[in-house]
Amino acid sequence: MHFTSEIATDGVMERLFELNVGGERVPGVIWAPIGASQSRPLVLMGHGGYQHKKFASLVSRAHKYVTAFGFAVAAIDAPSHGERTPSEQTAQFVAEIQKKMAEGEPIGETVARETARLALQAVPEWKATLDAVQTLDFVGADGPVGYWGVSMGGAIGVPFIAAEPRITAAVFGLAGLLPGHEALADAAARITIPVEFVLQWGDEMVSRDSGIALFDALGSREKTLHANPGGHMGIPSFEVESWERFFRRHLQMQGAG
Amino acid sequence: MHFTSEIATDGVMERLFELNVGGERVPGVIWAPIGASQSRPLVLMGHGGYQHKKFASLVSRAHKYVTAFGFAVAAIDAPSHGERTPSEQTAQFVAEIQKKMAEGEPIGETVARETARLALQAVPEWKATLDAVQTLDFVGADGPVGYWGVSMGGAIGVPFIAAEPRITAAVFGLAGLLPGHEALADAAARITIPVEFVLQWGDEMVSRDSGIALFDALGSREKTLHANPGGHMGIPSFEVESWERFFRRHLQMQGAG
Numbered sequence: 396m397h398f399t400s401e402i403a404t405d406g407v408m409e410r411l412f413e414l415n416v417g418g419e420r421v422p423g424v425i426w427a428p429i430g431a432s433q434s435r436p437l438v439l440m441g442h443g444g445y446q447h448k449k450f451a452s453l454v455s456r457a458h459k460y461v462t463a464f465g466f467a468v469a470a471i472d473a474p475s476h477g478e479r480t481p482s483e484q485t486a487q488f489v490a491e492i493q494k495k496m497a498e499g500e501p502i503g504e505t506v507a508r509e510t511a512r513l514a515l516q517a518v519p520e521w522k523a524t525l526d527a528v529q530t531l532d533f534v535g536a537d538g539p540v541g542y543w544g545v546s547m548g549g550a551i552g553v554p555f556i557a558a559e560p561r562i563t564a565a566v567f568g569l570a571g572l573l574p575g576h577e578a579l580a581d582a583a584a585r586i587t588i589p590v591e592f593v594l595q596w597g598d599e600m601v602s603r604d605s606g607i608a609l610f611d612a613l614g615s616r617e618k619t620l621h622a623n624p625g626g627h628m629g630i631p632s633f634e635v636e637s638w639e640r641f642f643r644r645h646l647q648m649q650g651a652g
Numbered sequence: 653m654h655f656t657s658e659i660a661t662d663g664v665m666e667r668l669f670e671l672n673v674g675g676e677r678v679p680g681v682i683w684a685p686i687g688a689s690q691s692r693p694l695v696l697m698g699h700g701g702y703q704h705k706k707f708a709s710l711v712s713r714a715h716k717y718v719t720a721f722g723f724a725v726a727a728i729d730a731p732s733h734g735e736r737t738p739s740e741q742t743a744q745f746v747a748e749i750q751k752k753m754a755e756g757e758p759i760g761e762t763v764a765r766e767t768a769r770l771a772l773q774a775v776p777e778w779k780a781t782l783d784a785v786q787t788l789d790f791v792g793a794d795g796p797v798g799y800w801g802v803s804m805g806g807a808i809g810v811p812f813i814a815a816e817p818r819i820t821a822a823v824f825g826l827a828g829l830l831p832g833h834e835a836l837a838d839a840a841a842r843i844t845i846p847v848e849f850v851l852q853w854g855d856e857m858v859s860r861d862s863g864i865a866l867f868d869a870l871g872s873r874e875k876t877l878h879a880n881p882g883g884h885m886g887i888p889s890f891e892v893e894s895w896e897r898f899f900r901r902h903l904q905m906q907g908a909g
Contacts, residue, residue: 596868596877610879611853619888620853620879622867631876633901637894644890 396527403429407461414471416523419516422478423471423524424448426457427533431467434535436646437528439521439562440470441548441555443569444510447477456543456635464643467534471524473551474516484512503602507573510550517551518558525561539646543638545569545593546600546627550579553609557582564645566638568593569627571605572612583612590618591641593634598627653784660686664718671728673780676773679735680728680781681705683714684790688724691792693903694785696778696819697727698805698812700826701767704734713800713892721900724791728781730808731773741769760859764830767807774808775815782818796903800895802826802850803857803884807836810866814839821902823895825850826884828862829869840869847875848898850891855884 400411408429414421427435438460442450448470457468472478475485488509495502529536542565544552549570556562565588572579590613594606610620623631657668665686671678684692695717699707705727714725729735732742745766752759786793799822801809806827813819822845829836847870851863867877880888 616881617888618881619890620877622877622879624873624875631874633876 396530405458405462407458412527414520414523414527416520419474419520420479421471421520421524422448423469425467425469425528425531425534426461427467428461428465431465431533433533434538435465435467435533436539436541436642437467437469437534438541438543438642438646439525440468441517441521441542441544441552442470442473442476443544443546443548444506445476446547448472449477456638459639460642464639466642466646467528467531469524469528471520473547474513474520485509502600503571503605504573506600507550507571507576507579510547510570511576511579513547514551514554518555521551521555522559525559529561539563541565541642541646543642545630553579553586554582556588557585562588564589564642566591566593566641567609568621568630569595569598569601569606570609571601572609573605579609580612583609584614587614587616589641589645590615591638592618592620593630594620594622595627595629596622596624597629600627653787662715662719664715669784671777671780671784673777676731676777677736678728678777678781679705680726682724682726682785682788682791683718684724685718685722688722688790690790691795692722692724692790693796693798693899694724694726694791695798695800695899695903696782697725698774698778698799698801698809699727699730699733700801700803700805701763702733703804705729706734713895716896717899721896723899723903724785724788726781726785728777730804731770731777742766759857760828760862761830763857764807764828764833764836767804767827768833768836770804771808771811775812778808778812779816782816786818796820798822798899798903800899802887810836810843811839813845814842819845821846821899823848823850823898824866825878825887826852826855826858826863827866828858829866830862836866837869840866841871844871844873846898846902847872848895849875849877850887851877851879852884852886853879853881854886857884 397413402409407426410425412423440453460466460468475481528534540561542552542562545568549567556565592610654670655667659666664683667682669680697710717723717725732738785791797818799809799819802825806824813822849867
């Protein structure tokens, strides 16, 4: 883990870092209270497709979690996203999607296939990130860990959480399970932690049926589906507040702050 | 409006009352802070089938709303429920349901028909209740009014809110829309206030499809569906907290307390 910058703003210390995972450079960021030196709850945030580790809404949530709840928050650029060079397969995917959209064809299956491919690479990167940030004194290895990810961040998060016993609570959403995607279905079934799952009822990219199928596939005893009218980008602000309460409820830790 | 008792407990004044609506005696209850004399937000709570106006969980929520938020809360016995004598039709309905359940037959359509019949009577009773309690100095006619009702309380609430412009926010749930119930569909479509809608994914009485159909039929721009695993009686406690936040958000009033 190699830090490349450190910027303090409004009570929040933002540190950019780089990891080497299987020969790939993975750029990441971790936010924590300025001067923090004790272990605390950590939330990993998986950005969506076409976004990156410092997407505005993600940064805004990270600052809130740090300043209001004393959490640490970490994010990394997903494969082919942010500072990382798009792979040849991703370039082909983008071309295929643009063609399908221009022709008015459904894109769900194409997106699901590309996301599954990215997840194979992203899961070990997230695991390496968690290993690395838990060595930091202001995170520690004994605190509870949450994961937040919708859209591509959800599709990557499901196999990641299935393989990662350190995660104790997760928010997923804007992601679905299409017929034939057995690996995703199996991963979902292995998840047993509390999950809050958000869908948009008029999502242009994720059909209701596939979204409900992914929710149903989760093995968790405590899982709650929140569905609202509107499209993929239209999650209402009260859901953002609901995520805060969900993580505060499940990541509480004696002595953090 | 005729008061029959007044009991103060833990900061809450509970007043039992009776109304005469179309020749029928309708028993009700209103809870408010002890000593309250100013107008304040009001929540009407519609109990479920086989329950009554002072069902334990309803009383518990009423006390919380009064002591923590300064609200007034009112409930009435639905037709054929609580202190009211069951009608001949309701007795027939109960016999029919018991027979169907013993024979393992679906009861959704029978329940929906009986509830629709009860709603025709219950809607004017709720309207008379709201008229009456808004004359009380500790409620007033200028405050925001919410409605909470799941199961039978939801099926009655939908036509009530459709016909009642004074209600500004509602929680519904555990209720569905079956094919052919055009009156309920039309009522739902006339509702435009913010709604939080709760379903149980394994509800023995309300199918997922019918629950989603009722949610979809609501005309509201702001409506949010919360679905959780488990049966009709298994709504998780975090949904109860979510209702509190929903009503606090939508019924806030300057100067109440």
